Amino acid sequence: MNRASARVAEAAQRACTDEPLCAYIYDLAALNRHAAGLAATLPDNCELFYAVKANSDLPILQTLAPHVRGFEVASGGELAWVRSHFPDTPVIFGGPGKLDTELAAALELGVELLHVESLSELRRLAWLARNRNRQADVLLRINLALDDVPTTTLTMGGRATPFGIDSDQLPECLAWLARHPEIRLHGFHFHLMSHQLDADAHLALLARYFRQARQWQKQFGLTINHLNVGGGIGINYREPDRQFDWPAFSTGLAALVNSENMQDWRIRFEPGRYLTAACGHYVMQVLDIKQCFGRHFAVGRGGTHHFRTPYAQGHSHPFFVLPQEHWPYPFSRSGVEQAKVTVVGQLCTPKDVLATDAPVKRLRVGDLLVFPYAGAYAWHISHHDFLRHPHPQHIYLSVQEPAHAADQ
Ligand SMILES: Cc1ncc(COP(=O)(O)O)c(C=O)c1O
Known part of the structure; x- marks a missing residue:
């Protein structure tokens, strides 16, 4: 696990409560590093603007603002939002x-x-x-x-x-x-x-x-x-x-x-995408694991109404598993080992698929699934209120690097 993923994993761990977790975690320090690196390596007569449609959350814009010459907007709503927070950019x-x-x-x-x-x-x-x-x-x-x-x-x-x-x-x-x-x-x-x-x-x-x-x-x-x-x-x-x-x-x-x-x-x-995709992670806790017609399905808390990217782009989204040991029930956990798992959400539609036949070493009900590259065209392109499930938490990890990070 690299430095950024470890930071996200720690944050996901901290966010766990008795309620199954569903969250977006944005690593602003990683975003800051990435944007600074891009801006520094462009030739002198080239300028960076950020297409805010990819993710217009304020902490994201605030992190990018020092590194970009400005923002590209594509609607009156984006224009009003950007102007109200960045009057001079x-x-x-x-x-x-x-x-x-x-x-x-x-x-x-x-x-x-x-x-x-x-x-x-x-x-x-x-x-x-x-x-x-x-x-x-x-x-x-x-x-x-x-x-x-x-x-x-x-x-x-x-x-x-x-x-x-x-x-x-x-x-x-x-x-x-x-x-x-x-x-x-x-x-x-x-x-x-x-x-x-x-x-x-x-x-x-x-x-x-x-x-x-x-x-x-x-x-x-x-x-x-x-x-x-x-x-x-x-x-x-x-x-x-x-x-x-x-x-x-x-x-x-x-x-x-x-x-x-x-x-x-x-x-x-x-x-848009190349600036902010990598700083975002969508995290869902596994609610159920089952087998049907010979295939394994893991049902996670959340789904494409929060994270539409895999469906919109037609891919099986990569993820990693964060094992959780907490198990409150008086009966054993269901799970799979060395198996291929299709990860779905809580929506009543067969289109609510985030990953298809993805190999896992071990996955149990209660473990966390972390989907990286979820910082662009993710929450912002999703149909949030379908089925009226609660929205995920949005967690922004500080733009300041943790003190020990440089030693890792
Ligand atoms: C005119 C224009 N500029 C910039 C972008 C940002 O594109 P990307 O996120 O692929 O960098 C888009 C995306 O649709 C666009 O339509």
């Missing part, structure tokens, strides 16, 4: 289907750049800006064809999707912008895929973005120097020991910025 606003009220709030709350998704959104924004005697600063989010770049399991562009402006419509948008000085164009935004696990493939994608932005700058005589390359770096849930190779990526990025002559551009990254 730069905010950028993207996403499809923005309301007039959201665009107006962006103008009023000092959003640094709006990422515009269509010509009709541009028109509405211009109208709102004119009515307020304001200028709006924007990037155009463009959906590019990706014939020469490998895609991932979650692709938002390179083919027909509702995201961004088809690159064929760019000349029309630029001609329209030339007649509307209330909108200032600063550059382009691309977010064509998430779940990128391959550092070389991601560099190839960025090379494609860099060349395209410079080509349009030249072709249309644009005075722009901003490029937002989105988020999209993935977490390898299926093979947790083989994660995205950040050191190779950041080294390759520095070389790419030089070889593609991008030194004078401001290049922004807005990752």
Whole structure:
């Protein structure tokens, strides 16, 4: 067990009571280290924004704030939340289907750049800006064809999707912008895929973005120097020991910025998952273990209404077992040894599955199951009130490293 897992295991142990445990445990010290490491290894002209949709809990944002240049929001709700807690932090606003009220709030709350998704959104924004005697600063989010770049399991562009402006419509948008000085164009935004696990493939994608932005700058005589390359770096849930190779990526990025002559551009990254997934753990106590049609099922306290990530991504989520010795009943515990177990939750649906046929050395009723990589798109994408089960505890381990941690 590594240092972070040991800290989480201790916290889970402390949180146990007579009531079966169900909790999210976030290790803010691990998050702090991770974010600091990413920020420190980006080239000078590259900036880190955090896509708060991945996890907008206040302790998470407070931990990230010193390491990121700002936050990326995708709704009026996220904008209001971030602004109420971080009045001076730069905010950028993207996403499809923005309301007039959201665009107006962006103008009023000092959003640094709006990422515009269509010509009709541009028109509405211009109208709102004119009515307020304001200028709006924007990037155009463009959906590019990706014939020469490998895609991932979650692709938002390179083919027909509702995201961004088809690159064929760019000349029309630029001609329209030339007649509307209330909108200032600063550059382009691309977010064509998430779940990128391959550092070389991601560099190839960025090379494609860099060349395209410079080509349009030249072709249309644009005075722009901003490029937002989105988020999209993935977490390898299926093979947790083989994660995205950040050191190779950041080294390759520095070389790419030089070889593609991008030194004078401001290049922004807005990752969500890769920043916060690893700091979160979902913990459930085993309520029952049974056998059915030759398969073992462990029923845990909680389920996909708290932790929808495995169902949403279609994977069997990795977990480890924390054995518990407390057993209050006057009869023996049921359990399995050297078996494959499917872990399910308390919902009345066969879709409430967190892990399928996962090998365990030993698992007994009352043991704890700890699911790592549950800090992003986990609690925040789940249907919390289905069946009205109580919500899990949310435990945030201090951002201060424990005194003995450095010696471990
Ligand atoms: C426009 C945009 N930027 C950033 C992100 C964050 O992506 P990820 O969490 O994969 O880094 C998303 C995710 O949907 C997005 O749509």
